[in-house]
Amino acid sequence: MSDTPVQTSATVLTVRQVQDYHAMTLVAPAIAERFRPGQFVALAVGGEHTGRLVRRCFGVYEVKSDYGGTVEVVFADTEPGTAWLAGLRSRDKVDVIGPLGRPFRLPRDPVTCLLVGGGPGGAALFALADTLHRRGCQVHFLLGGRTGKQVFGSRMAHRIGDSAAVTTEDGSMGERGTVGAAMPRVIADTGAEVVYGCGPTDLLRSITRVAGEFGLPSQVCLEEFLQRTGACGIGVCMTCVLPLHGEDGVTRMVRACADGPVLRGDRVRWGDLGTIPFDALGAPRVLGVPEGGRAR
Amino acid sequence: MNSQRLKTKIAGLELASPVLTASGCGGTGRELAQFCELTRLGAFVTTSVMARPRAGRPTPRVAETPSGILTAMGLPGPGVEGFLEHELPWLAEQGVPVVVSVAGNSAEEFAELAARLSGEPGVAAIEVNVACPNVADRGRMFAWHPGAAAAVVRAVRGAAPAGVPVIAKLTPDVTDIVTIALACVDAGADALTLINTVEGMAIDHRTLRPAVTGVSGGLSGPAIRPIALRCVYQVHAALPRTPIIGCGGVATGLDALEYVLAGASAVAVGTTLFHDPGAVPRIARELDEALAARRIERLADAVGLAHRPAGHAPPQVRPATPPPPHTAPQTAPAAVPPAREAAEAPAASGRPAEPDPAPAPAAEVKERTP
Numbered sequence: 001m002s003d004t005p006v007q008t009s010a011t012v013l014t015v016r017q018v019q020d021y022h023a024m025t026l027v028a029p030a031i032a033e034r035f036r037p038g039q040f041v042a043l044a045v046g047g048e049h050t051g052r053l054v055r056r057c058f059g060v061y062e063v064k065s066d067y068g069g070t071v072e073v074v075f076a077d078t079e080p081g082t083a084w085l086a087g088l089r090s091r092d093k094v095d096v097i098g099p100l101g102r103p104f105r106l107p108r109d110p111v112t113c114l115l116v117g118g119g120p121g122g123a124a125l126f127a128l129a130d131t132l133h134r135r136g137c138q139v140h141f142l143l144g145g146r147t148g149k150q151v152f153g154s155r156m157a158h159r160i161g162d163s164a165a166v167t168t169e170d171g172s173m174g175e176r177g178t179v180g181a182a183m184p185r186v187i188a189d190t191g192a193e194v195v196y197g198c199g200p201t202d203l204l205r206s207i208t209r210v211a212g213e214f215g216l217p218s219q220v221c222l223e224e225f226l227q228r229t230g231a232c233g234i235g236v237c238m239t240c241v242l243p244l245h246g247e248d249g250v251t252r253m254v255r256a257c258a259d260g261p262v263l264r265g266d267r268v269r270w271g272d273l274g275t276i277p278f279d280a281l282g283a284p285r286v287l288g289v290p291e292g293g294r295a296r
Numbered sequence: 297m298n299s300q301r302l303k304t305k306i307a308g309l310e311l312a313s314p315v316l317t318a319s320g321c322g323g324t325g326r327e328l329a330q331f332c333e334l335t336r337l338g339a340f341v342t343t344s345v346m347a348r349p350r351a352g353r354p355t356p357r358v359a360e361t362p363s364g365i366l367t368a369m370g371l372p373g374p375g376v377e378g379f380l381e382h383e384l385p386w387l388a389e390q391g392v393p394v395v396v397s398v399a400g401n402s403a404e405e406f407a408e409l410a411a412r413l414s415g416e417p418g419v420a421a422i423e424v425n426v427a428c429p430n431v432a433d434r435g436r437m438f439a440w441h442p443g444a445a446a447a448v449v450r451a452v453r454g455a456a457p458a459g460v461p462v463i464a465k466l467t468p469d470v471t472d473i474v475t476i477a478l479a480c481v482d483a484g485a486d487a488l489t490l491i492n493t494v495e496g497m498a499i500d501h502r503t504l505r506p507a508v509t510g511v512s513g514g515l516s517g518p519a520i521r522p523i524a525l526r527c528v529y530q531v532h533a534a535l536p537r538t539p540i541i542g543c544g545g546v547a548t549g550l551d552a553l554e555y556v557l558a559g560a561s562a563v564a565v566g567t568t569l570f571h572d573p574g575a576v577p578r579i580a581r582e583l584d585e586a587l588a589a590r591r592i593e594r595l596a597d598a599v600g601l602a603h604r605p606a607g608h609a610p611p612q613v614r615p616a617t618p619p620p621p622h623t624a625p626q627t628a629p630a631a632v633p634p635a636r637e638a639a640e641a642p643a644a645s646g647r648p649a650e651p652d653p654a655p656a657p658a659a660e661v662k663e664r665t666p
């Protein structure tokens with residue numbers, strides 16, 4: 001097994017509608033065998049002569065050994081590229097690169113883990129749950145969404161989790177409210193020692209905050225931020241950057257794709273996403289003067 | 297693949313392949329190395345290196361546009377010291393020529409960068425990014441003014457070691473790119489890279505705001521290929537002896553061939569790498585096949601062929617099988633127009649600012665016809 005990602009033309013096995021999302025299974029043995037939970041794949045959209053050059057990055061829901069090795073991704077159809085993917089049929093081809101990025105780091109000891117997810121990105125928690133179980137960890141789920149249809153995998157979570165809780169903003173499934181509001185109670189009930197998060201960036205921010213209040217370490221997967229900002233998925237375009245507070249106290253702009261997508265929640269400068277903090281390495285030196293400006 | 301066919305030369309720098317990476321699009325090299333052997337690149341062109349570390353612009357930095365992307369990067373990078381410590385030593389060990397791109401805020405800063413690179417092993421050439429369309433301070437885009445561009449090139453040429461070619465990279469966003477090219481070559485540029493990104497804009501339907509920070513950005517990808525090709529053609533007509541690296545939307549071997557026919561001795565691949573990180577060796581292979589199918593034995597024989605006057609029978613396109621021995625390219629025009637030499641010596645002054653009326657860079661083709 002090698003750490004190096006591969007680029008491959010994968011055959012589509014199935015594309016299914018799952019609630020508000022699409023689940024696509026691809027035959028990609030080389031990716032399946034290399035995959036570790038938290039990593040993602042970057043898909044080209046539009047076919048061979050496409051004019052859409054930005055790769056679409058998705059976390060991996062599950063890898064299986066069927067057909068030599070399959071990879072399943074879950075995504076929302078939000079733009080023409082995802083519409084193209086949702087329209088693929090069995091036996092179609094899609095160009096995939098993966099597995100990419102740094103995976104979740106796993107606890108050395110069999111600890112109690114809380115896995116918190118929202119939206120289609122939450123799908124990536126299930127591969128992690130398998131791995132944690134195999135290490136003897138307890139796995140508790142907390143999943144959320146605006147409506148029940150936007151909560152991905154609640155049945156699976158109940159089946160494989162040691163416990164599972166669901167929140168929806170409209171109360172159509174589980175408890176009415178947000179994941180952030182429910183988290184303190186779930187941490188108390190489960191005795192969680194470690195928190196893993198996957199989903200919309202706002203959710204990751206509240207996961208980090210609540211985990212911090214309980215003194216728990218959090219690892220979060222910034223797949224949604226990467227989807228919004230990235231172009232290549234492999235670390236060459238430098239478009240997916242966010243400010244990260246380093247061990248040495250210096251804030252650097254790091255790539256969500258190659259330095260992430262999994263990052264320690266307490267290292268991400270959540271309030272400064274979408275900006276260059278003035279104290280970041282290489283930030284414009286004088287406030288109010290555009291970088292490269294006359295102040296130099 | 298015929299390894300001899302693709303050999304090319306950029307101002308004394310011999311390259312095994314004419315297909316390079318474009319500045320800012322190949323990361324540190326390590327990322328691309330996961331998808332293709334770097335030895336199969338004609339050269340690795342680095343992201344523009346600046347004097348100090350630079351965070352660049354906030355996100356969103358990219359928007360997808362038809363057959364292209366719009367980016368507003370702000371020249372992020374580790375600064376020259378970080379580059380020399382963490383990036384160049386590794387690149388220099390990969391067995392691929394490394395072209396170091398430099399960018400600065402003043403001619404002096406450019407000169408300091410060139411001087412700092414001087415002692416460093418592994419710098420095959422210096423590319424001078426006189427076009428920085430993503431930098432906020434648009435008023436100081438050197439490449440807009442022949443004088444400013446020339447000052448930067450002169451400063452770099454003066455500070456760089458004599459044996460290291462200096463390549464000026466220009467923006468198409470000017471009234472007459474030939475004027476800028478002439479000024480840069482006059483100032484000592486050994487070669488030219490054409491082109492950097494084209495300034496453009498996109499608006500986000502959801503936020504109802506400009507799609508990239510900084511309002512406008514640099515357009516790249518196949519969308520700009522016709523613009524870049526036109527620039528290469530015009531500049532080659534005026535400066536037939538100046539090697540040109542064509543850059544803009546190269547995605548296939550036939551795209552590369554178009555650039556070569558327009559007058560480029562090499563091409564650089566940028567945005568295509570984001571979509572297909574293994575593209576460079578593939579494009580080289582396709583170009584080799586495209587040349588073979590046209591019975592062109594050496595890349596140099598094809599450089600600028602599109603400038604021949606109409607009426608030359610085009611070589612027949614055949615399937616890509618090895619050509620029979622002694623097949624001369626059926627391409628060399630009988631007559632070589634004079635009046636080219638005036639524009640050749642870089643030091644020559646009083647050069648006409650207009651392209652020649654009868655562009656036909658056939659001299660090289662003819663010389664090399666067996």
Ligand SMILES: Cc1cc2nc3c(=O)[nH]c(=O)nc-3n(C[C@H](O)[C@H](O)[C@H](O)COP(=O)(O)O)c2cc1C
Pocket residue numbers: 237318319320321342343344367369371397425465491492493515516517518520543544545546564565566567568
């Ligand atoms: C994300 C990105 C970063 C770039 N960075 C640089 C740079 O640092 N220096 C430079 O001279 N050109 C830079 N360019 C311009 C490219 O080298 C190239 O000239 C341009 O993108 C056109 O080629 P393409 O269509 O193949 O991308 C950059 C382009 C992109 C898209």
Ligand code: FES
Pocket residue numbers: 229230231232233234235236237238239240255256257258
């Ligand atoms: S998406 Fe290109 S560097 Fe992260």
